[in-house]
Amino acid sequence: MSQFFADDLLQWYRNNKRDLPWRNTDDPYKIWISEIMLQQTRVDTVIPYYHRFLEAFPTVHELAEASQQQVLKLWEGLGYYSRGRNLHQAAKMVSGQYNGQVPADYDEIRKLKGIGPYSAAAILSIAYNKQYAVVDGNVIRVFSRYFGIESDVRLQSTKNQVQQYADDMIPESHSGDFNQAVMELGATVCTPANPLCDSCPLSSGCVAYNSAKTDILPYKSKAKKIPHHEIAVGIIVNVQGELLIALRPNDVMLGGLWEFPGGKREKGETLKQTVARELREELGVEVNVHTMYHKLKHAYSHFKITLHAYWCSIASGDPKPVGSKEIKWVSLDDIHSYPFPKANKVLIDGFTELDPAKLKQLTGQ
Ligand code: SF4
Known part of the structure; x- marks a missing residue:
């Protein structure tokens, strides 16, 4: 099943992917910047920040040599500022200890500040085509619908279950495209409300679609009230x-x-x-x-x-x-x-x- 899933998805991705600036490069530094900026942040918001940042710091060495204030000024308005501070610290490490090369090894890249399991998998798969599957909100939605996972997606155990499915499905070749394809499908077709199942390459095998459960999956318990x-x-x-x-x-x-x-x-x-x-x-x-x-x-x-x-x-x-x-x-x-x-x-x-x-x-x- 995983082969059909991957083939259909990759085919769809090649024909339908959005033309985003970080998809026109294979420079691991630029892919790293994009992945950090995209955490919790919409693509449209990230694009101008991504361009300004790379114009100011075209290589990891320039970023490493900048002051924290310069980095944060370019991050101003993007939110989650620890991302910018950590990126700056990590750039110093890559520039100094890794000769300017973003590590291609999982354990090594995890040593960089701000690189958790998600970012490590994203950068290694997209920049180096390593077989690490990513799980973010879009991936959770696609997999929980496709496999009919009915447990609460806020639970870590459900996230682990999705990670397991993703690890099983990711192909050895085109791992980066596979990860981006699942996220792209979640962002543009398998959307939270009114998914476009009729245009979805996975509809024939999708449990939620075939059992009319797309409006109840993924199941998410009520969020706690946000304090004011x-x-x-x-x-x-x-x-x-x-x-x-x-x-x-x-x-x-x-x-x-x-x-x-x-x-x-x-x-x-x-x-x-x-x-x-x-x-x-x-x-x-x-x-x-x-x-x-x-x-x-x-x-x-x-x-x-x-x-x-x-x-x-x-x-x-x-x-x-x-x-x-x-x-x-x-x-x-x-x-x-x-x-x-x-x-x-x-x-x-x-x-x-x-x-x-x-x-x-x-x-x-
Ligand atoms: S068929 Fe519908 S619910 Fe299933 S993965 Fe595709 S868009 Fe999502």
């Missing part, structure tokens, strides 16, 4: 019309990115009280909290926030990086050269109408 936090931050302006930004430590979420200092609202606090408390704790200063500048909603993978940003000025004290790695006063022009998380970037993009004099007015200086 109210966040209040201060945009502190000094008499020169500069803004204070803080660098997040590397080992926390959004590590290595800059932000406006602030934090979570505590029970019973007004938003202005949150800003004053957070800036006292994070910077060791007392601030005057002025008018609200902006309010926006943002979703991360495990929680959602409403971000409230207030104009502030320092009432007393010298700001110190108590809760951050570093702090800086930056001008309205320079702020654009620093990497920020998406929600902060929205705040910064709104500064286009402002000049330093206007900023000082806003904070009564």
Whole structure:
């Protein structure tokens, strides 16, 4: 059965695959970049990032020699920033210890930061045609429908079962194409809602299709409710019309990115009280909290926030990086050269109408 499955799928893939930039190269470095960027991220979002990144760092040596800030600036807005930090660390290792060659051996490539079982299988199969099967959300959907797997796809045991099927089905030759074909089918034909079974090369052997279960498979238990936090931050302006930004430590979420200092609202606090408390704790200063500048909603993978940003000025004290790695006063022009998380970037993009004099007015200086 596996031979028919693979043959039909590969035939379909050759005729129907999308023309994506990382499919026009056999350079393992470029394939590696694409695989890291594509984790949890849509193809359309990745394409411009992929081009900009490779233009800045055409080889692994250039990436290895870049600063973390340069790397994160090019990653800005792509999310899951530990991917960028790990990629940078791994590039240093490939450049220094592997003579610039991405390892072609499973145990060796797994030594690189940020390369888990999925990325290792994807890179080794696509770049080196090694027989390692990948399992991601698209693969789980295709296999659970095709084989009629009825257990909860959130369970590790179900994922292991899918991995076993994928390992059994992947052919020795064209392993990279096979992996990409399953993922491509999941992305374009075997879609979560309304799969296009009539155009599917696997329909004759598909359990879900032949037993009219495509709308109930894959079975996924209800997701836990995502928590929501109210966040209040201060945009502190000094008499020169500069803004204070803080660098997040590397080992926390959004590590290595800059932000406006602030934090979570505590029970019973007004938003202005949150800003004053957070800036006292994070910077060791007392601030005057002025008018609200902006309010926006943002979703991360495990929680959602409403971000409230207030104009502030320092009432007393010298700001110190108590809760951050570093702090800086930056001008309205320079702020654009620093990497920020998406929600902060929205705040910064709104500064286009402002000049330093206007900023000082806003904070009564
Ligand atoms: S026949 Fe339908 S449900 Fe089965 S693999 Fe193809 S698209 Fe998915």
